[in-house]
Amino acid sequence: MTTASAAAAPTRARRVERSRRGDKQPTIHDVAKAAGVSKSAVSLAIRNQTGVSEATREHILSVAQELGYRSNVWARSLVQGRTGLVGVLLQDLGNSYHRDVTAGVEDAAAEHDLRLVIAHGRRDHRRLQAELDSLLALGVEGVVIVSSSVPPTYLERIAKRVPLVVIGRLPHEVPGLDTVANQDEMGARLAVQHLMELGHSRIAHLTGSSRPAALHRRRSFAESMRNLLPDVEPQIEGPERLDAAIKYLIFQIQQEKGAPTAVFTQNDRIAAELVGACLDAKLELPHQLSIVGYDNSSVCRMLRPQLTSVDQPRVRMGQMALDMLFERIGGRIEDKHVTIAPRLEVRDSTAPPRD
Amino acid sequence: MTTASAAAAPTRARRVERSRRGDKQPTIHDVAKAAGVSKSAVSLAIRNQTGVSEATREHILSVAQELGYRSNVWARSLVQGRTGLVGVLLQDLGNSYHRDVTAGVEDAAAEHDLRLVIAHGRRDHRRLQAELDSLLALGVEGVVIVSSSVPPTYLERIAKRVPLVVIGRLPHEVPGLDTVANQDEMGARLAVQHLMELGHSRIAHLTGSSRPAALHRRRSFAESMRNLLPDVEPQIEGPERLDAAIKYLIFQIQQEKGAPTAVFTQNDRIAAELVGACLDAKLELPHQLSIVGYDNSSVCRMLRPQLTSVDQPRVRMGQMALDMLFERIGGRIEDKHVTIAPRLEVRDSTAPPRD
DNA sequence: GTGAAAGCGCTAACAT
DNA sequence: ATGTTAGCGCTTTCAC
Numbered sequence: 001m002t003t004a005s006a007a008a009a010p011t012r013a014r015r016v017e018r019s020r021r022g023d024k025q026p027t028i029h030d031v032a033k034a035a036g037v038s039k040s041a042v043s044l045a046i047r048n049q050t051g052v053s054e055a056t057r058e059h060i061l062s063v064a065q066e067l068g069y070r071s072n073v074w075a076r077s078l079v080q081g082r083t084g085l086v087g088v089l090l091q092d093l094g095n096s097y098h099r100d101v102t103a104g105v106e107d108a109a110a111e112h113d114l115r116l117v118i119a120h121g122r123r124d125h126r127r128l129q130a131e132l133d134s135l136l137a138l139g140v141e142g143v144v145i146v147s148s149s150v151p152p153t154y155l156e157r158i159a160k161r162v163p164l165v166v167i168g169r170l171p172h173e174v175p176g177l178d179t180v181a182n183q184d185e186m187g188a189r190l191a192v193q194h195l196m197e198l199g200h201s202r203i204a205h206l207t208g209s210s211r212p213a214a215l216h217r218r219r220s221f222a223e224s225m226r227n228l229l230p231d232v233e234p235q236i237e238g239p240e241r242l243d244a245a246i247k248y249l250i251f252q253i254q255q256e257k258g259a260p261t262a263v264f265t266q267n268d269r270i271a272a273e274l275v276g277a278c279l280d281a282k283l284e285l286p287h288q289l290s291i292v293g294y295d296n297s298s299v300c301r302m303l304r305p306q307l308t309s310v311d312q313p314r315v316r317m318g319q320m321a322l323d324m325l326f327e328r329i330g331g332r333i334e335d336k337h338v339t340i341a342p343r344l345e346v347r348d349s350t351a352p353p354r355d
Numbered sequence: 356m357t358t359a360s361a362a363a364a365p366t367r368a369r370r371v372e373r374s375r376r377g378d379k380q381p382t383i384h385d386v387a388k389a390a391g392v393s394k395s396a397v398s399l400a401i402r403n404q405t406g407v408s409e410a411t412r413e414h415i416l417s418v419a420q421e422l423g424y425r426s427n428v429w430a431r432s433l434v435q436g437r438t439g440l441v442g443v444l445l446q447d448l449g450n451s452y453h454r455d456v457t458a459g460v461e462d463a464a465a466e467h468d469l470r471l472v473i474a475h476g477r478r479d480h481r482r483l484q485a486e487l488d489s490l491l492a493l494g495v496e497g498v499v500i501v502s503s504s505v506p507p508t509y510l511e512r513i514a515k516r517v518p519l520v521v522i523g524r525l526p527h528e529v530p531g532l533d534t535v536a537n538q539d540e541m542g543a544r545l546a547v548q549h550l551m552e553l554g555h556s557r558i559a560h561l562t563g564s565s566r567p568a569a570l571h572r573r574r575s576f577a578e579s580m581r582n583l584l585p586d587v588e589p590q591i592e593g594p595e596r597l598d599a600a601i602k603y604l605i606f607q608i609q610q611e612k613g614a615p616t617a618v619f620t621q622n623d624r625i626a627a628e629l630v631g632a633c634l635d636a637k638l639e640l641p642h643q644l645s646i647v648g649y650d651n652s653s654v655c656r657m658l659r660p661q662l663t664s665v666d667q668p669r670v671r672m673g674q675m676a677l678d679m680l681f682e683r684i685g686g687r688i689e690d691k692h693v694t695i696a697p698r699l700e701v702r703d704s705t706a707p708p709r710d
Numbered sequence: 711g712t713g714a715a716a717g718c719g720c721t722a723a724c725a726t
Numbered sequence: 727a728t729g730t731t732a733g734c735g736c737t738t739t740c741a742c
Contacts, residue, residue: 071735392728
């Protein structure tokens with residue numbers, strides 16, 4: 001300790017205060033003293049840098065180990081001006097889509113030596129923003145946002161301060177940030193094609209939202225129908241009053257002659273509701289109605305019949321997002337927008353129409 | 356700037372280096388200079404502390420605003436010796452149980468002015484440990500662990516360094532940490548009671564694990580059966596070869612005279628598998644078999660018949676865990692173990708037995 | 711190869 | 727009420 005000993009008094013006082021609460025946590029200084037070397041030697045040794053002899057390093061490391069030394073990330077970040085942290089902002093952590101995407105992000109982060117901090121928006125507009133702020137305050141070097149509900153103007157502002165990659169469909173392009181999305185157009189086309197190949201022509205679409213991804217699926221559904229089945233008027237139910245829409249569909253099937261024989265839904269959750277309602281109405285699935293979902297979530301295999309669904313490569317999307325974030329952190333300037341092809345996972349909820 | 360001006364050179368150089376990457380981020384120093392006051396005045400002003408006149412504060416705040424100043428959490432933590440961070444370590448973020456528990460933790464954390472950092476163990480033993488380490492390195496002041504798969508010896512070691520609250524059942528009591536759990540015994544009893552009241556006596560239990568919570572449910576099932584239905588030998592299937600166990604149950608129901616008329620499962624996931632297998636085997640639910648799950652997860656309402664299930668007060672459990680953590684951080688020494696009563700959510704998967 | 715010293719951005723004790 | 731100063735624990739020149 002080379003600084004004036006007069007000044008040591010308050011310092012010591014604080015030390016005592018802290019150890020009372022149990023976290024006496026040895027510092028680099030303690031290690032240096034115990035090992036009989038300088039602070040810088042310790043610093044170099046623990047970071048595996050050149051500048052200390054092999055013998056010294058080993059000695060230092062063993063002393064550090066013994067003392068239970070752990071380097072203080074905050075102090076390090078302070079001086080280095082970087083934290084090695086990236087954030088993942090999740091719209092909702094209670095589902096398999098988010099789980100898998102996050103896993104992908106995590107894997108890629110590990111490869112780049114970045115630490116992940118997960119934040120949870122809880123499907124709430126304002127909370128998403130608050131959490132994003134909070135991530136920034138934490139000093140993350142970039143954020144992967146798994147949600148498309150953060151207002152674009154807000155995103156644009158944040159993107160100026162820190163690299164941002166959004167996984168999902170934004171209402172419109174936002175300058176300064178990257179996006180990763182699945183090709184909703186292709187997903188919808190795959191669904192329609194599959195149903196058509198089974199022999200269906202009266203195919204309806206059931207949607208519960210007008211958010212961008214839903215919109216893309218809806219539009220592409222309509223377009224695919226016009227292309228593949230030009231003689232049929234595509235029927236679209238929702239997004240308002242989803243319950244009523246489901247009831248109406250079932251009514252049609254029970255009563256009307258030209259009723260749909262298949263439904264492509266905006267996502268698995270809605271498909272599950274439809275399946276439930278059909279079973280409640282004693283419809284026979286899949287013979288009276290074929291159903292295709294979107295997301296290939298874990299419920300697909302729980303339902304009976306098991307749900308045919310469009311599968312987004314979730315893990316891969318997470319990985320790509322983090323890789324893109326890493327490029328940005330590394331200095332890439334131009335925006336990058338990547339879309340990935342989904343594929344159809346065929347299960348038991350689709351079959352040839354009865355007649 | 357009172358320090359030697361000769362030393363300013365390298366500092367300035369670094370500044371330039373940084374601003375090249377876009378994060379020029381004004382410091383408290385810049386604000387002070389721009390506002391024509393001292394650093395400490397700024398510090399007091401932004402933290403809303405007394406010591407500056409109202410006029411000065413407003414002036415400082417407006418200057419800070421204008422410069423886009425944001426206080427550096429790392430620097431503050433470094434000098435204050437605390438971070439205001441608490442960690443939540445999740446076994447698996449892809450389900451509604453974890454979502455709801457986390458929401459509870461979040462709510463309570465907000466009340467205590469603590470920031471949440473979520474980490475994801477991905478159902479992996481080693482990863483859980485690594486993430487816990489990583490949280491500690493981040494400087495969290497406590498951790499809520501939503502998992503019972505972290506090895507007790509490891510927990511015990513960590514608990515010495517930082518307050519820990521585990522939500523879930525540990526294999527055995529670990530000194531130095533608190534726990535929150537639902538009363539699995541009561542949950543199992545509720546299930547058996549409900550089925551008995553419907554007229555069932557041949558009730559089986561289907562389990563897929565021997566982890567503590569599963570074990571408690573299993574034991575309590577056996578005990579409840581002995582108490583309530585002393586004439587019947589309780590049948591327990593699993594935890595090994597769950598698939599075979601399910602097949603066997605179905606075989607019994609189809610072929611044997613004294614087959615079970617109801618099954619209480621260890622959790623909803625297993626219940627869902629059982630439901631699926633029954634439907635595949637053309638059993639009529641709930642008339643040929645009543646099923647009770649555990650967790651009241653979101654799949655309960657998706658299945659047909661909708662699943663009767665034991666409900667843990669998840670949000671409440673999260674809140675309690677964080678409150679307990681807060682007490683610990685505040686200095687509580689003695690361990691605290693809380694259990695909460697579950698309740699039964701009755702739906703359509705349970706009905707009187709056919710005969 | 712090693713140590714001394716400066717300073718990251720901030721707070722808190724101390725002077726004024 | 728305001729400004730000054732000494733560090734928090736660490737990294738990083740820069741001498742030796």
